[in-house]
Amino acid sequence: MTFPGLKTQMSDRNDSDRPGLGMGKGRLEMRAKERTILHVDMDAFYASVEQKERPWLDGEPLVVGGDPEKRRGVVTAASYAAREYGVRAGMPILTARRLCPHAIFLVGDYGGKYEHVSSICMRIFRQFTPRVEPHSIDEAFLDVTGSERLFGPADQLARKLKDKIKTELGLTCSVGIAPNKLLAKLASSLNKPDGLTIIPRDRVEEILKPLKVSRICGIGDKAAKALCGLGIHTLGDLASYPAEVLKGKFGKSGEWLHLVARGIDHSPVRHWTTAEKSIGHGRTLPQDIRKPEQMLSVLLSLSSMVARRLRSRGLAGRTITLRVRYSDFMTLTRSETIGSPTDSEHVILKTAHRLVPGLGTPARKIRLLEVRVSHLTEDPYSLQPGLPLDEYRNRKRELYPVMDRIRDRFGESSIRWAGAAAFV
Amino acid sequence: MDQEIDQPIDVIVVFQKGRMVPVRFRWNGRVIKIARVTGRWKAREGKSQIRHFAVLDKDSQFCQLSYRERTGEWFLDKIWME
Numbered sequence: 001m002t003f004p005g006l007k008t009q010m011s012d013r014n015d016s017d018r019p020g021l022g023m024g025k026g027r028l029e030m031r032a033k034e035r036t037i038l039h040v041d042m043d044a045f046y047a048s049v050e051q052k053e054r055p056w057l058d059g060e061p062l063v064v065g066g067d068p069e070k071r072r073g074v075v076t077a078a079s080y081a082a083r084e085y086g087v088r089a090g091m092p093i094l095t096a097r098r099l100c101p102h103a104i105f106l107v108g109d110y111g112g113k114y115e116h117v118s119s120i121c122m123r124i125f126r127q128f129t130p131r132v133e134p135h136s137i138d139e140a141f142l143d144v145t146g147s148e149r150l151f152g153p154a155d156q157l158a159r160k161l162k163d164k165i166k167t168e169l170g171l172t173c174s175v176g177i178a179p180n181k182l183l184a185k186l187a188s189s190l191n192k193p194d195g196l197t198i199i200p201r202d203r204v205e206e207i208l209k210p211l212k213v214s215r216i217c218g219i220g221d222k223a224a225k226a227l228c229g230l231g232i233h234t235l236g237d238l239a240s241y242p243a244e245v246l247k248g249k250f251g252k253s254g255e256w257l258h259l260v261a262r263g264i265d266h267s268p269v270r271h272w273t274t275a276e277k278s279i280g281h282g283r284t285l286p287q288d289i290r291k292p293e294q295m296l297s298v299l300l301s302l303s304s305m306v307a308r309r310l311r312s313r314g315l316a317g318r319t320i321t322l323r324v325r326y327s328d329f330m331t332l333t334r335s336e337t338i339g340s341p342t343d344s345e346h347v348i349l350k351t352a353h354r355l356v357p358g359l360g361t362p363a364r365k366i367r368l369l370e371v372r373v374s375h376l377t378e379d380p381y382s383l384q385p386g387l388p389l390d391e392y393r394n395r396k397r398e399l400y401p402v403m404d405r406i407r408d409r410f411g412e413s414s415i416r417w418a419g420a421a422a423f424v
Numbered sequence: 425m426d427q428e429i430d431q432p433i434d435v436i437v438v439f440q441k442g443r444m445v446p447v448r449f450r451w452n453g454r455v456i457k458i459a460r461v462t463g464r465w466k467a468r469e470g471k472s473q474i475r476h477f478a479v480l481d482k483d484s485q486f487c488q489l490s491y492r493e494r495t496g497e498w499f500l501d502k503i504w505m506e
Contacts, residue, residue: 053478112467411469
């Protein structure tokens with residue numbers, strides 16, 4: 001399946017960040033080519049994986065979510081039977097219980113089960129095209145522009161893909177087919193579960209016009225509310241709104257809104273891996289904490305996890321960011337950029353600790369802490385060794401690879417710094 | 425709902441088409457015959473690989489087993505309780 005009329009829109013497509021493609025003839029030909037993009041969304045992924053293991057739960061209202069005892073009490077996925085009662089992903093478990101008290105609640109298995117099933121899904125997708133961009137654990141974009149000669153038109157290809165997923169995993173998925181990622185994602189959401197929706201190029205305007213602006217991925221509640229304030233409710237309203245006014249009100253996002261209202265999206269399917277921009281770890285604490293020593297203990301654990309991941313990738317970073325969420329859900333984020341890149345948990349800890357608002361005894365109880373390192377560099381020579389006098393620091397540096405090797409062999413919980421919180 | 429057990433068990437395994445398939449296990453003096461494997465996945469703990477199996481017995485009772493490759497031990501991770 002091809003979508004006529006896309007050629008001119010592709011002419012300013014920006015894939016300058018795409019490796020391996022020069023500005024020669026081949027690239028120009030690729031730019032001019034009409035694309036066929038699939039968005040595959042596994043239906044109620046976590047809940048469906050659990051239902052497959054426990055067949056008697058099929059068709060039952062099932063809620064998979066965090067452990068309320070550990071206060072990771074948010075719905076990760078709800079079966080379609082639970083969704084009929086208003087249960088949605090991201091909702092507190094307690095709210096889900098109120099909406100659907102007879103639902104079955106499962107904590108979920110976060111030890112690799114869903115990642116394993118996801119990896120099989122991605123492997124199946126790659127049997128149809130090498131151009132697969134995982135969007136999350138249960139979603140992916142596929143550029144099948146060149147696959148039609150092997151598998152037939154895109155709708156046939158999509159049916160084959162759905163059959164394969166069903167046969168090999170016993171799961172269903174919803175597929176959207178369109179000339180770009182934006183429309184493919186929208187298409188897959190229009191007919192769920194087990195749907196197959198095509199948005200042909202010549203029907204984009206007609207399909208988009210009556211839809212609410214919030215149907216577009218990237219327009220959240222706040223943006224929808226702001227648009228509503230301008231009298232913009234549907235994508236049709238947005239398309240007819242003057243571009244200059246949108247730009248004036250929303251800046252760069254205004255330009256984007258103007259494009260998406262017309263179904264224009266030039267972003268490529270990023271099937272290559274991109275360098276990580278930051279590495280972080282955060283935890284909702286089992287109990288709210290206020291004592292400085294408790295906070296230090298959690299920060300040491302988080303810093304240690306971040307530093308280990310940095311070292312395992314041969315990276316170091318200069319900017320340390322601390323995110324604190326208080327018991328009243330107010331969240332603060334603070335950053336500090338240090339002189340030279342680090343992969344040391346003690347440097348990260350020291351900086352993160354400096355960033356704690358109201359250092360000493362915080363005024364309010366803390367519910368969540370997150371430590372993140374960004375401005376990453378791969379250059380190992382940028383790591384400045386400690387001064388000769390700084391023997392204590394150097395001895396710690398010698399310990400890091402030893403601890404890393406112990407964890408590589410015996411697992412993450414096999415060794416930790418004295419004083420580091422055990423629950424993280 | 426699931427109930428965590430996390431106890432060592434004895435398991436009889438067959439290998440079918442290169443795959444490890446648990447067929448029976450003994451827990452608390454009872455021998456439980458596995459009727460169906462409904463899920464399998466792998467996870468890592470350091471260098472050691474852990475193979476997890478979601479299984480049903482003849483009464484469709486759900487159990488989750490795991491095999492730790494490093495030590496060669498089997499565990500009953502959890503069972504379904506009404």
